[in-house]
Amino acid sequence: MAKALENSEIRYRRLFESAQDGIFILNTATGRINEVNPSLLDILGYSREELVEKKLGEVDAFEDFEARRESFPDLEKKAFVHYKNLKLKTKSGRPIQVDFVCNAYQISDEKILQCNVRDIRDRKAKESALLARENARLSMMENQETHGLLIEKLPVGIIVHAADTRIVSCNPEASQLLGIPADQVLGKMADDPDWNFVREDGTPMPVGEYPCNRVAATGQVLKNFIMGIGSGKGCKCLLVNAYPEFDNSGSLRQIVVMLTDIGDIKGAEEKIRLHVEHLTALVEIDRAINFSFDLNLSLTTLLTHVLVQLGVDAADVLLFNPQSRTLDFVAGRGFHTKTIEQARQPLGEGYAGRAAQDRSVVHIPDLAKEHDKFLRKGFLAAENFVSYHGVPLIAKGKVLGVLEIFDRSRLVRDDEWLYFLKAMAAQAAIAIDNVTLFDNLQRSNTELFNAYDATIEGWSRALELRDNETEGHSQRVALLTVRMARLFGLNDAELVQVRWGALLHDIGKMGVPDKILQKKESLTEAEWAVMKQHTVFAYKMLSPIRYLRAALDIPYAHHEKWDGSGYPLGLKGEQIPLLARIFSVVDVWDALRSDRRYRSSWSVEKVRRHLLSLAGTHFDPHVVKVGLDSDLFVD
Template sequence: MSKFGLIKFLKRIRSLLPTFALLIFFGVGILFFILPYYEDALLNTKKELSHELVNSAISLLENYQSRVEIGELTLEEAQSRAKGRIRALRYGVGNNDYFWINDLDYIMLVHPHRPDLEDTNVQYLQDINGVFLIQEFVNLAQTQGSGYVPYHWQRVDDPSLISPKISYVRLYEPWGWVIGTGLYLDDVFAEIHSIRQKTIGIFLALLSGLSAWAAFMYISKERSDARLLTAENLLESSEAQLNSLFNSSFSFIGLLDSKGHLLNSNQTSLNFVGKQLADVRGKLFWDTDWWTGDPQTQAQIKAGIQQCGTGQLVRFESYNYDQYQGKIIVDCSIKPVFGRDGQVNYMIVEGRDIQDRYNAEQKNKHQLTQLDILHQIDNAINLRKSVEEIALLCFTQLKKIYSLDTLALWRYESGDQKLFNMVVHGSLKTQPTPMICLGESFVGMVALERRVMTAQDAKRLSNNHLDFIEQEEFLDFVGFPLISHGEIQGVMEVFNRRADSLDEEMRNYLYVVAGQLAIAFDNATLVNNLQRSNLELRNAYDRTLEGWAKALELRDKETEDHSERVTELTIKLARSMGVEEDKIVHLRRGAILHDIGKMGIPDEILLKKGQLTEDEWIVMRDHPLFAFNLLSPIPYLQPALDIPYCHHEWWNGSGYPRGLKGEQIPFAARIFAVIDVWDALTHDRPYRSAWPEAKVLNYIASLNGLQFDPYVVECFFDVLDTPYPPPSYNEE
């Protein structure tokens, strides 16, 4: 074609040039902008999922590390258990996705899919493209702490198939472990490839149609009217192609008038409801078969059409119903078509089936919720919550994602070989049997056989527990053994009043929850054993102290039973004065050992029947120092030193061994000083008889402010229910 002819041709088809430009613009936009953006969005969804999964696994490692830090586990025990837990974790379709662990020296520690790699150096392990993936994991963990690594890897369900994969890895610094998990990208690439191919096909078809139309215009202007019929045939052919494109679209497309009556609909839409165009043409769009199954959706469609009639583009999500009343989610848009007068003449309705996308989003949300629940349970275990509290947390959280009627926990006592009901959550008409022997009933068989059992297994059993299930009208139930360190800890049961409601996916997840509860049981047992050991040790210490006091009384017959009496009355006085119970413990020990220093006094002085000489008193007054030297090296008894060391100090500073005065004297010693004198004077001694109580009370009152703390004296009289000051005592 000559230059003149080309210019002439362009003038003839100049009305189509904007369409060509727009078509090319949209084609390029879809292929080079929208599709890459959509691909990035899909990849980011995969990345976020793997990121959350690895963070949950890191939380598990942090749990074991915290148990190492409090001395509950050794590092080796914690790491061994952590490996076992990580190796057992599964997720994804068919539970084929897993976690692995390698260290910074490229040693593979855990790989559930390739156990042959475990405990080997995999530094030079390559994928099909020569990527040293383990080196990539380690370098990324050392330089950034965490990140994503793309590579190719064999599939779990078909090891002969190598697929693209992206993994998220994160360094757990306390142990020098790199933990990661990956997701295959086949589905992303396949979806993008499919969309790209369809877009190119539609683009080429439209370009071909426009090209044909341009040729038609050029030829029709060049030829005579005699060729007009041929031109019309070409036009009809082009229209047929456009109709073919219209009807072959996967979207639901309809044309409405300005009032909302259906004028035309593509074949995809008609096939969905099993109708012909004649069956629905002329009807108000919201009264057609696509919407009549749901009044709420009808109202939504009607409101959208009315809004579009004002000239607005409307977009929303709604439900669409097929000929079998099957329901899908549709991304619906209603676009106004304006006439030359600016009024809405037509409306184009387009619906895109987004059910698969919606299902994928819901599945991702469900999996994230599952991981969040496990994380909450881990936190509760780390915070040393009780088994009952953790069970309530489990039931409350599980009710958010599953339809559960009741959850029950049983604790196994190996010594009795019995299971005891601990917790039942949910609505019940009756209560289960409180105790069941191992091997009896459904729950007893779960514990005995150490395996998950369902309602089908229970059909061969009969006893009281099954009577409880029948009375409650439970139609579906599962029992999970709670096993930790190879030992049965108890059983978790879940019940539903709907048949076949506990599916495999739900049972698999509840099995993981049961594993967490087993850890909670194990932790509770360890804490109880530790508390029991501490109590037994403290009792042993106290019995030892009482033995020391008895040994002193056996040596000094004058003070027989004196320690028990003064200890009892000292505690009574201290409590009346508001002394805290944690201090009472040390005050009791100090009272028991108040004269322990006398063990250092020679017998000729301690057991002397007559009065002591001044030199002998000097030795006798050293017994508080002997007590200090004996008890102060023992950390356990240091808080109890105040009474043995200071009970002979006087309020006015004239006491011994240090001459303390007033509130310099420890409070416990000030309390005990009054009790010690009271007990000594109200009981017989070899060198004198016991004084009358009235005489002793007058004697103590006379030393108020001299030997004794005035406030302590007043409280002592209150304990004895005696007025202060006491009535004068007459010797007669």
């Protein structure tokens, strides 16, 4: 409540400060001015300090107003007094003509008088000029015999009210707009209950807001006032301009009201509004299509807009299946039952099949008179559909499906509606085509990835065939290396390269002669030199293959040692790639845990102690610790 009061005070202060009328607040008990706004200071030429806390009698500007204070008791009854054509003086002594509106109200124990001061010099000058011109015009027209004929032929309605608002003249156009014969219009008063005036929004218009009554009350011209007459579809939208005419003594003589039918203009505005809504809907649908490859989401968004923008009761999309050559239900909105979800129509049969095969819109205005076995009577009875539209979904010259529209009442659809329906169908076709392309691309990428993976596994198996003792070694170390690399925060895409590098860690041995690779005796120094070249062979074999470059660290550097004594480059410490450091530990683990022709496999504890003993010389100590602390190096 306090917040609302505070907001109300802020709004009042802003209105007070920004009002074009001059305003001063008077304490009626003390006769002193409590507050003034900037507009009053501009009108009178005083500063705020020269007015606030002054009595009216102490300010020369208010001498004439002070003399009229005998009417203040009226405020006790009305709480409102309007002074017209009051004389004030500016600080410089220049007289000005103003209107005063005084409102009395109570705040706590203090009675307050708020006075609004409106400078009417410009208005009076304009009114005088307007009156002079109008009198001259009337004088001229009264001397012309064609005056009456001109009014009769005008394409706008003209109604002339006497000073008491009684209608004294009405041309045929006005009679037609009012829907009342001219002889029945004459003599009616502006507040006659027969008038069926409504506001622009269609709500009933109070008598006080009638154009003639407003002009009579204010004495001011009414410009470009929009209202309606009638109700429902028969309501006419009118643009009203009205002005008062005064005699030489300043008394109201008559009020002229001009009525213009702007129904066509409002209709055009409505069409523009609908067109903008349609464009906005198409933009939203386009955004949904472009930012999502979820066909169901894209089509659900589209069908929602179809129901709202086209004003239909239900809609669905049937997708064309090239293999079965049928149209199958994929998405729908607005249906009471789920029967439509079983829709499966052969191409060329039924409404949808015909729309797809002929590539044209199928419109059935009365489903009760048509026969389509795919829209069974049971389905129609449950849904109460009476009309149907089927629009083919075509993208890049191919029929992708059909957009179906159902109505439960008979409505007349214009060309604009049909054009927008086709635009919606085009958007649906784009959505389906985009998702199809994306799915095909994903499928191709998956197939290509699987081919790469199968090729790499084939290479690793081919290498193992040269040495039966290492059978399964590549698969085991690949799996364990991936698990260990995950502990170091590598993502899925990086882990793919880790697996490939582990599978191909000994691919370079393809370049080592069999007599060395399969030799049972110890290798000579020269033979060891050749054997050590297998890491270089691996680099030369894999580096030209672009998609395997990220997997090179393991085949090329897994024989480097932490203390720099390894090969082929003699890298030391963290100069060795992390993946090579991880793999070297895993490789030794699997080798020692496997049987060889020259030794049996080691126990888990013995291998763990061995790895720990080589931490800091052969292996990265941190990698060894992570491996031993995890559950990887156990049975």
